[in-house]
Amino acid sequence: NAGVTQTPKFQVLKTGQSMTLQCAQDMNHNSMYWYRQDPGMGLRLIYYSASEGTTDKGEVPNGYNVSRLNKREFSLRLESAAPSQTSVYFCASSGRSGRKNTEAFFGQGTRLTVV
Amino acid sequence: DQQVKQNSPSLSVQEGRISILNCDYTNSMFDYFLWYKKYPAEGPTFLISISSIKDKNEDGRFTVFLNKSAKHLSLHIVPSQPGDSAVYFCAAWESSGTYKYIFGTGTRLKVLA
Numbered sequence: 001n002a003g004v005t006q007t008p009k010f011q012v013l014k015t016g017q018s019m020t021l022q023c024a025q026d027m028n029h030n031s032m033y034w035y036r037q038d039p040g041m042g043l044r045l046i047y048y049s050a051s052e053g054t055t056d057k058g059e060v061p062n063g064y065n066v067s068r069l070n071k072r073e074f075s076l077r078l079e080s081a082a083p084s085q086t087s088v089y090f091c092a093s094s095g096r097s098g099r100k101n102t103e104a105f106f107g108q109g110t111r112l113t114v115v
Numbered sequence: 116d117q118q119v120k121q122n123s124p125s126l127s128v129q130e131g132r133i134s135i136l137n138c139d140y141t142n143s144m145f146d147y148f149l150w151y152k153k154y155p156a157e158g159p160t161f162l163i164s165i166s167s168i169k170d171k172n173e174d175g176r177f178t179v180f181l182n183k184s185a186k187h188l189s190l191h192i193v194p195s196q197p198g199d200s201a202v203y204f205c206a207a208w209e210s211s212g213t214y215k216y217i218f219g220t221g222t223r224l225k226v227l228a
Contacts, residue, residue, distance in 0.1 A: 033215065033216065035218070041220060042218050042219050043206075045216070045217065048215045056215075058215065059217075101208060104161070104206075106158030106159045106160070107158050108157060109156075109158050
């Protein structure tokens with residue numbers, strides 16, 4: 001019953017360092033998403049992948065890159081971390097039920113601090 | 116430009132009373148709306164949804180109302196319980212469009228015992 005699994009759960013980076021946040025889902029969902037949550041800002045979409053092989057920018061893509069490695073995995077990369085990227089990052093996935101899209105299922109989040 | 120707005124950052128309600136959380140949207144192409152609940156240090160979890168062809172959907176203590184002409188939806192929780200204390204996010208989806216969920220800024224609900 002894993003659902004959406006994110007690693008790591010916590011990370012501290014120095015400004016300028018790079019890292020990749022990993023996400024995997026076992027629900028055979030087509031669509032996957034990366035959001036960040038900041039106080040007073042809600043959940044903002046960074047990047048999403050509507051299906052394997054495609055990725056698109058969301059509301060706040062600057063400073064990030066993504067890779068849809070296969071249907072299960074969608075990673076988020078910070079090439080040169082900045083203090084403004086201190087946030088909680090959530091990965092999510094959603095599928096189809098007939099012609100209707102299912103709700104999005106979220107991982108537990110990654111708390112990232114950039115110092 | 117915030118397409119989904121939750122104008123009340125917080126709400127306090129007495130246990131047993133009704134909690135009403137509100138959400139407004141600007142994109143008339145949105146046709147599927149959802150509410151999520153989030154506890155600290157956990158991911159958001161799905162609560163209830165409504166399609167734009169309906170104006171009400173009910174699931175136990177939770178009811179979502181949709182007013183398309185006003186581009187407004189609300190979540191009613193009756194009766195409210197202390198375990199309902201959490202942050203609630205509304206989200207919107209456009210079926211014919213870009214395959215992404217747009218979330219609001221959230222409302223922190225505190226149910227007082």
